[in-house]
Amino acid sequence: MTISKDTKTEQATFGTGCFWCTEAQFQQLEGVLTVESGYSGGDRPNPTYEEVCSGNTGHAEVVQITYDPSKISFATLLEAFWLSHDPTQLNRQGNDVGTQYRGVIFYHNEEQHKEAEFYKKKLQESGSYSDPIVTEIAPYKAFYKAENYHQNYYNQNGSQPYCYYVVKPKLEKFKKAFAEKLKK
Template sequence: MKKYLLLGCLFALSLAACAQKKDKKVKVPADMEVKDTDSTAIATFGGGCFWCTEAQFQYLDGVLKVESGYMGGEVANPTYEQVCTGTTGHAEVIRVTYDPRKIDYPTLLQAFWVSHDPTTLNRQGNDVGTQYRSVIFYHNEAQLKDAEHYKKELAASGAYKDPIVTEIAKEGPFYKAENYHQDYYSQNGSQPYCYYVIRPKLDKFKKVFEKKLKP
């Protein structure tokens, strides 16, 4: 918990200083038509199993929608089974649609790093493979600048004893995951994985972001 509080303090200080897994019936094609507007913006993160990251980001005030999917690979329209082999190059990601008037991108970056362990390469707990890598897919130059800045700030903070291995890459085609992956935790909260893996992460996340949660 001390580590999470340190992360929160780090981001607060930095902001002030800157002032500023099997449904074969559904296969959704690449969706590159979602764009920023005056009232919405898009962010994409990979932090291990998308069931976990989706569940956490859904609670943030200003987040309008969270979709689980695949990005960063070489195969068009991949299925979950294909991504699970680790041979397509895709990462399990969440695409976050948010209201920048209520929550900004640096805060989403903070939430991303708190939501998983960014020091384990291609692994989160018992989930192992390149599809579980820590990655930020930036959508514009402003996001790239923020991601690189705060990654350096976090590395210099000493919050982690091991190096941060988070990849920062330009967005590619987003393939929405099969329907049964969407809103997974709220639909399957009593399942063992949800209860023993997602729930503890969510509880910690809520404590860190207590003042930034939806009413």
């Protein structure tokens, strides 16, 4: 997608487990311009997928979202983020286990930090979850784009078993919850 130089954009960086699921969900939202799968939160520059999967880099699988704040707010993206993973699971989502699958918000500025903390506290106090919310909120430092075969994964590999049995049901649930905010 080509973004006009006149379009004011902002970024959000979220980890919700496997980035294939997260990417497919956020691509659906009106105002989201691009979603890239990658790695963030660790100490190794330019890690490979294999290195991240080892659990030794400190990186999480994340998506970096470029969005138009005149069409979608960071608060709406946060709402989608919290819905797209189980925030009570530490270092895992479903069968994907390891620190690379942790739930995390890497905030880009103090406003995002405050909104993320506010939403996390509000969600914890709501009683929606019987277990404590363990999703991490940390400052953004760097994003390393994943290998090309990870980009736009679900759209290109939807019949692959993981996509069919894991990504597709999550995406259908997401589309129902955000029906009014989806791209036309």
